[in-house]
Amino acid sequence: MQVAKFVRQFVFLTVAVGSISVLSAASAGPALAAQRVDSAAAVQTADQGIATTCLKRALRKTRAGSAGASASIADAKRMRHTRAALRRRCAARLRAAANKQPQPPQAPAAIPGSLEIGIDGGYSEWNSDEVEMRSALGAAVTRHEWDISEPVDSQDALVLKAADQVHTRIHALLGANELGDPGRYQEWVVDFIRRYGVGGSFWSEHPELDESRYAITTFELGNEPYYGGMTASQYADTVRPTLESVKELGLPAKLILPSVIFGSDTSWMDTLYKRIPNLNTLFYAFADHPYWYGHAPTEGGNDGPLSRVETLRQHMNALGAADKPIFITEYGESTADCGEECVSESVQAQHLSEMLEAVVSHPDWGVKMFSTFQLHDWGTDSSDREEQFGLLREDGSPKPAYGIVQGYAQQYRG
Numbered sequence: 176m177q178v179a180k181f182v183r184q185f186v187f188l189t190v191a192v193g194s195i196s197v198l199s200a201a202s203a204g205p206a207l208a209a210q211r212v213d214s215a216a217a218v219q220t221a222d223q224g225i226a227t228t229c230l231k232r233a234l235r236k237t238r239a240g241s242a243g244a245s246a247s248i249a250d251a252k253r254m255r256h257t258r259a260a261l262r263r264r265c266a267a268r269l270r271a272a273a274n275k276q277p278q279p280p281q282a283p284a285a286i287p288g289s290l291e292i293g294i295d296g297g298y299s300e301w302n303s304d305e306v307e308m309r310s311a312l313g314a315a316v317t318r319h320e321w322d323i324s325e326p327v328d329s330q331d332a333l334v335l336k337a338a339d340q341v342h343t344r345i346h347a348l349l350g351a352n353e354l355g356d357p358g359r360y361q362e363w364v365v366d367f368i369r370r371y372g373v374g375g376s377f378w379s380e381h382p383e384l385d386e387s388r389y390a391i392t393t394f395e396l397g398n399e400p401y402y403g404g405m406t407a408s409q410y411a412d413t414v415r416p417t418l419e420s421v422k423e424l425g426l427p428a429k430l431i432l433p434s435v436i437f438g439s440d441t442s443w444m445d446t447l448y449k450r451i452p453n454l455n456t457l458f459y460a461f462a463d464h465p466y467w468y469g470h471a472p473t474e475g476g477n478d479g480p481l482s483r484v485e486t487l488r489q490h491m492n493a494l495g496a497a498d499k500p501i502f503i504t505e506y507g508e509s510t511a512d513c514g515e516e517c518v519s520e521s522v523q524a525q526h527l528s529e530m531l532e533a534v535v536s537h538p539d540w541g542v543k544m545f546s547t548f549q550l551h552d553w554g555t556d557s558s559d560r561e562e563q564f565g566l567l568r569e570d571g572s573p574k575p576a577y578g579i580v581q582g583y584a585q586q587y588r589g
Contacts, residue, residue: 284586290542291316291589292531292580293346294566295505295549298322301336308550308571309341312581315588317341318504318546320348320398323355327366334371335381338389346504346544347371348395352404354413361416365424368394373427393544395431395462395504402435407446415450418457429459431502434487436463438477441490448494455495460543463487464505468516468560472530480506481533488540500543506530507548510574511563512556524575531583544589547580 294312296319301309309317317337321330337343349367354360370377371391378386396417400410414432421428434444444461448454465472465480472480484501491499508523509516518526527547534542552569554562566577 285588286586288587289500289589290535290587291544292584292587293317293343293544293546294580294584295507295546296320296337296345297549298348300330300333301341304571306336306340308567309343312550312566312577312584314343314584316346316544316546317343318346318348318395320351321367323350323360323363327363327370328377331377334377334391335384338381338384344389345371345391346393346395346502346546347391348398348504350396351398352400352402354397354400354405354410357413357416360413361420364394364396364417365420365426368421368426368428392427393429393431393459393502395433395502397433399435399464400433401443407443408450411447411450418451418454422457430457431460431462431504432458434461434463436483436487436490438483439486441486444487444490444494455499458499460500460502461487461491461496462502462504465503466506468509469518471526472533480530484534484537484540484542500541502544502546503534503542504544504546505548506545507564509560509562509564510552511554511560512558513560516560517563520574520576524579527576528579531579535583535587545587 292314293316294309294314296309296317298320319330319333319337334345337345347367349364350360368391369375373386373390373392375390378384378390396414397405397410401407405413410433418430421430432447434447436444451457463484465483467475467478467480470479476482477486484503487501491497491501506527508518508526510520510523511517531545534540534545547566549564549566551567551571552563552565555569557563565574566580567573
């Protein structure tokens with residue numbers, strides 16, 4: 176995948192959906208440098224024009240009283256001072272008027288706050304093309320999945336690449352939809368935190384890396400167990416030993432629990448609170464995947480993504496978790512040829528922009544992280560929905576949604 180070629184070809188990647196237009200940060204550096212050169216030249220030209228205009232006006236205003244051949248030296252000196260004063264006042268007025276003109280748009284700056292816009296990181300190693308694509312996107316956080324049947328340190332190379340080459344912090348997804356034996360899961364998670372968390376052994380082995388920036392601090396306990404992998408009771412009983420152990424050991428870890436709400440059905444979350452009465456003392460946030468395949472986020476009434484996030488927030492508040500954030504750890508649209516559950520590339524961009532704008536404009540929801548699913552397609556011209564959720568096509572070329580997500584990712588970095 177020739178990612179570098181595409182980045183060079185698109186010096187400015189501007190994507191407009193509705194009223195949204197963002198500059199691709201992958202090429203913003205050279206573009207902004209050129210802008211500054213052009214701006215400096217424009218300022219110099221404008222100053223020269225103002226100076227010429229004001230000199231002419233000063234001469235015109237003082238011509239009637241110009242000193243003739245018989246004028247004294249004092250008269251000539253006074254005339255020079257008068258003209259100089261007229262030129263200064265003229266220049267000040269013209270520059271003030273020029274400064275009121277609209278300025279050229281600037282590249283988006285990072286917005287202070289707690290919200291992070293990230294990207295899905297998959298569940299396997301990153302080859303050189305993957306590293307290049309992720310570096311170009313520039314997301315501050317990447318959600319990546321670990322296989323709990325593998326040794327804890329099985330993806331040391333990926334964590335190293337994330338910190339040293341991609342410059343992204345990992346949000347760790349620990350396990351998929353089934354977590355297995357509670358005791359073994361508890362032991363595996365504790366070992367994982369002790370390796371990659373703050374003060375972990377991985378960072379001791381790599382003192383050249385910036386641990387304060389890249390140590391893993393957020394850990395998601397399972398992906399979507401509610402879709403047939405585990406019942407709510409089974410899930411609660413499996414993660415409870417892990418939650419309690421992390422607290423008892425005082426490990427530096429923010430634990431995130433998957434939740435699902437559809438319409439007014441909050442039974443998954445309610446069961447977790449019943450099985451773990453002191454739950455609010457043990458976890459940091461709930462994770463939600465408000466997919467609505469083939470539909471705009473604003474559609475669907477109570478079943479739509481926006482209403483589901485709103486319901487999640489309200490129910491968390493009612494259960495005493497008003498101070499806990501929400502992590503939207505997956506959201507996206509597929510551009511595969513799969514019928515009503517898939518969309519065109521332009522509609523994918525529109526839906527992502529609407530969802531991102533809703534999250535940004537509702538700070539009352541308390542969304543801490545939004546992770547787009549996913550960076551690039553796994554296949555081409557597929558009828559399999561899962562193959563083409565990417566912001567990039569399989570060959571690395573950008574879809575319209577790429578610039579939109581990249582713009583938000585550059586602005587909202589936690």
